[in-house]
Amino acid sequence: MSAVLSVRGLKKSFGGIVAVDDVSFDVHPGEILGIIGPNGSGKSTLFNCVLGQLSPSGGSVELDGREVTGMRPCDLNRLGVSRTFQLLQVFPELSVRENLILAGQEHRGNMLSRLFGRRDAGLGAEADRMIELFRLGHLAHQKAAGLSYGQQKLLDAAMAFMAGPRLVLLDEPAGGVNPTMLVSLRERLKALNTEQRATFVVIEHNMEFVMALCTRIVVLAEGRIIAEGEPEAVRNDPNVVRAYLGH
Amino acid sequence: MSRHRGAIGWGALAAACVFLLVAPFLFRPYGVFILATWAVMTIAAIGLNLTLGYAGQISLAQAAFVGIGSYITAYLTTRGWPFWPTYVLGGVSCFAVGWLLGYPALRVQHHYLAFVTLAFNTVIYLVFRNEEWLTGGIYGITNVPRPSVLGFSVAKPIPFYYFCLAHLALVSAATWWLLRSPWGRAFIALRENPIRALSLGVDTRRYTLIAFALGAGLGGISGTLYAPLVQFIDPTPFALGLSLNLLLMVVVGGSGYFFGPFLGAVVAVLLPEWTRFAQNYYLMGYAVLVMLLMVFCPSGLFGFADRLLSASTTRSPAEDGTPAQEAAR
Numbered sequence: 001m002s003a004v005l006s007v008r009g010l011k012k013s014f015g016g017i018v019a020v021d022d023v024s025f026d027v028h029p030g031e032i033l034g035i036i037g038p039n040g041s042g043k044s045t046l047f048n049c050v051l052g053q054l055s056p057s058g059g060s061v062e063l064d065g066r067e068v069t070g071m072r073p074c075d076l077n078r079l080g081v082s083r084t085f086q087l088l089q090v091f092p093e094l095s096v097r098e099n100l101i102l103a104g105q106e107h108r109g110n111m112l113s114r115l116f117g118r119r120d121a122g123l124g125a126e127a128d129r130m131i132e133l134f135r136l137g138h139l140a141h142q143k144a145a146g147l148s149y150g151q152q153k154l155l156d157a158a159m160a161f162m163a164g165p166r167l168v169l170l171d172e173p174a175g176g177v178n179p180t181m182l183v184s185l186r187e188r189l190k191a192l193n194t195e196q197r198a199t200f201v202v203i204e205h206n207m208e209f210v211m212a213l214c215t216r217i218v219v220l221a222e223g224r225i226i227a228e229g230e231p232e233a234v235r236n237d238p239n240v241v242r243a244y245l246g247h
Numbered sequence: 248m249s250r251h252r253g254a255i256g257w258g259a260l261a262a263a264c265v266f267l268l269v270a271p272f273l274f275r276p277y278g279v280f281i282l283a284t285w286a287v288m289t290i291a292a293i294g295l296n297l298t299l300g301y302a303g304q305i306s307l308a309q310a311a312f313v314g315i316g317s318y319i320t321a322y323l324t325t326r327g328w329p330f331w332p333t334y335v336l337g338g339v340s341c342f343a344v345g346w347l348l349g350y351p352a353l354r355v356q357h358h359y360l361a362f363v364t365l366a367f368n369t370v371i372y373l374v375f376r377n378e379e380w381l382t383g384g385i386y387g388i389t390n391v392p393r394p395s396v397l398g399f400s401v402a403k404p405i406p407f408y409y410f411c412l413a414h415l416a417l418v419s420a421a422t423w424w425l426l427r428s429p430w431g432r433a434f435i436a437l438r439e440n441p442i443r444a445l446s447l448g449v450d451t452r453r454y455t456l457i458a459f460a461l462g463a464g465l466g467g468i469s470g471t472l473y474a475p476l477v478q479f480i481d482p483t484p485f486a487l488g489l490s491l492n493l494l495l496m497v498v499v500g501g502s503g504y505f506f507g508p509f510l511g512a513v514v515a516v517l518l519p520e521w522t523r524f525a526q527n528y529y530l531m532g533y534a535v536l537v538m539l540l541m542v543f544c545p546s547g548l549f550g551f552a553d554r555l556l557s558a559s560t561t562r563s564p565a566e567d568g569t570p571a572q573e574a575a576r
Contacts, residue, residue, distance in 0.1 A: 051446065077448035089443035091436055093503075102436055105429040106448035114429040121429045159447065 002065065004029050004167050004199050005050070005081075010059035012042075012049050019045040021223040022059070027167065032193055032200045034214030034231070036207075038243055042223040043203045044086055047171055051083055052076050063167070078107060080166030084156050084173060086203075092145035096136055096155055099144050100127035104162035126162065134158040134188055150181035157185060161192055167199045174206040182206070186213055211235065219243065252556050260506075267412060271405045279404045280476075285516045286411040287472045290418050292496040292508030294465025299494070300503035301426065302458030303438025304352050308364035309493045311371035312341040312463045314485030316470020318375065321388040321480050330394030330475065337471035338464050345463020349456035368490050375482035387481030391474045411472055418465060425461075426505065434458055438503070499540055501547030510548050514540070 003026035012020040020042045027033050035043050048054040050061050052073045061069045068076055091099050105114060105121040114121060131140050134154045139147060144155060153173065160168050173189070174182050186209060192198045204210040210217065210231070217234045219227040221243040227234050234240055271279045295309045316337035323333040351363040375382045382388070393402040394410075401410040425431055433454050436444035441451045474480050492515050500511025518536065522529040544551035 053442070053446075073445045074448050074450045077446060083446050085443065085446075089440055089446075091439045091443070093435060093439060094432065098432060101429075102432045102444075102449075103447045105432065106450070111453070114433075115425065116428070119427055119429070163448070 003027060003062075004064060005201070006062040006065075007046075007050060008060045008062070010046065010049055010061065011057045012045050012054060013057050019223050020049060020056070023220070023223070023225055024059075025218050025225065025228065027199060027201055029199055030193070030197045031216060032189075032202060032214045034210040034217040035201060035203045035220060036205070036210060036217060036234075037220035041220040041243075043220055044171060045223075046220070047083070047169055047201075047203060051081065051169060074106070077163075080163075081169070082160040082163065082165035082167070083169040084160050084171055086171045086175065088149070088152050088156055090144040090147075090152050090155050090159070093143060095141050095143055096131065096147070097124075097127050097140045099155055099159055100130050100162050103159035107163040123162070130158045130162060133191070135184065150177050153177050154181070154185060154188070157188070161196075161198065164196070165198065167201070169201045169203075171203045172205060173202065174204055174209045182209060189213060207235075255556070263509075271408050276404045279408050281517060281520055283404075283408040283411045283476055285512050286408070286415045287469050287476055288493070288496065288516050289415055289508055289512040290472070291466045291469035292493050292500070292512050293418060293422055294462040294469070295493050296497045296500075296502065296504075296508045297422065297425075297434070297465065298458050298462030299497055300501075300507065301431065301434040301438060302455065304349075304455060304458055305357065305361045306348075306364045306459070306462065307361050307487065307490045307494065308348060308368045308371075309462070309466045310485045310487065310489035311368040312345065312466025313470040313473060313489065313493075314371060314375055314482070315341050315344065316467035317474040317480050317485070318382055318388070318470075319467075320471040321391045321474040322381070324392050324394075324475070325388055325390060330392075330471075334468070334471045337467045339467075341467025341470070342460045342464035345466075346456050346460040348463065349459030352455050352459060353452055365487065365490070368487055372482055372486050375485060382482070385481060387479060388474075389479045391478045391480065393475040393478070407476065411476065414468070414472060418468065422465075423505065430454075430457070435503075495537065499537065499544075499547055501549030501551075501553075504547065504549035504553075507547055507549050514548075 005027040008024050010020055010023045011018070023046060025033070035046070037043050045054065049056040052071050055070050059069070060067060063079060063081060068079065091102065094102060101120050101123045104123045104126060108114070108121045108123065109117060120127070128140070131137055134157070136151065136154060136158070139151060144152060147155065153176070157170065157173055160170065173185060177185060189200065190213065193200065202210060202214060214231060217229065217231055218225055219234060219237070219240050226239045226243055227237040229237070270282055274282065291309055291313050295306060298304050298306050319337040319340060320330070320333040323336070324330055348364065348367055352360050355363060376384060378384070393400070393407055395401065396410065401407045426434070433444070433449050436447070436449055437451055437454050437458070445451050496508055496511030496515045498511070499514045500507030500509065514537070519529065519533050522532045522536070525532045540548070546554070
């Protein structure tokens, strides 16, 4: 099966510090790949290089066999790659529904049709479906600023799925979310994976969450891959235990 | 309760429209002239509100665009051109120049961008003042004619006031339409979180340039009306002072509020006239009033009213942010 995302020899250095060092991995259709590692292991930098937020110092990124290294995030998004950030990134002055419509509107039509066409860019029904899926119905018309942290986190994740993405990269989706909301978030992500065959890459610190959600895990330490495999195998890998607990 | 807020808003809007329609019959010609100035400056402030209030890009160059529009109309109409082609040319030229001025905004932000646009305003002002062969220099251009609409002259004060008011209504309707379209949503996204917007496919580079160009275009439209309004133009009104005044209109009215510039222009254009009874102290009194406004209403008059109405009403979360409330913004 050909890979949706193929990362080859990716490097990123900031002056003398090498944050990502020769990282290669593939993501296959329908897969949920977890990327874990101690703080400062280069996970978010890796994400930012893959998604065009940072220019890699070396290596390549391919999407469905097409080279997309260094492509602008908005162009990459229009090719079907979506993401969430480590810190919350919703638009506080827009309502929940407007946030969702915004997340999909640039995938519809062109600049002129977005000016003269429908106000919801024809995404009203899809936004409502996403609101229902993420159980935000009672908050649909409330400004995102008025939502609790957990609700904003759900909205943030829902936005990433608005345009029917080919690949979604989630940066610490469970960070700061209470246990009840966490179960809800995991269920929603599982449902999207099963029903829509959505492919995910997830960076996460919450081991329980990542072990229950992911089908395969890549472990980073000091910018390099130190282990890769199924959750159970990775959990018992001595290199991983050493990286997390020290010598 | 949001219905209650909506009713207050629509009631205030209707009262303001009625006032604007009957106002020329309540004032002397100077009062009508001031009201027409308010309408013209509001158009420029609406443009700046689009650039700054909605898209979050600071500009201290709006006076330059008002000036470019004014000089295009003044120069051409005094050489026999009819008004309407100069009107289109003024708007389109400023749109194009505004687009170019947007490029620095792709590299610098906030106070750095303020200085870039400030420098641009200064350059344009110096062109107006020094290029005497084109602009008449400090002597300016005199006897700018007022236009005709469908064969009817609007040269007299009251018809010209209605002419300016009609333009304000058209510009307001067009801006309202634009801000309700996905473009408006993209502008807000650009202001609130450009990095997230970019990751959602919003081409922030293109929207930044559009925001600058549209704001500048409206500045130009305002200028094409300003020239026949005052009928004599020289470089002085288009110096940095007007840019700061237009910024004041947007901020005092409520940056990012649709009706903010209307109220801001009342403060900047009409309030100094109303405080004239204080004679020599009127400008000082006006400055103190503006300072108090900024201290007690940092989010502008509309922000203050919004806060006041929110505080006086107990709303359930489900009621908050209904389309009626969003429409007021």
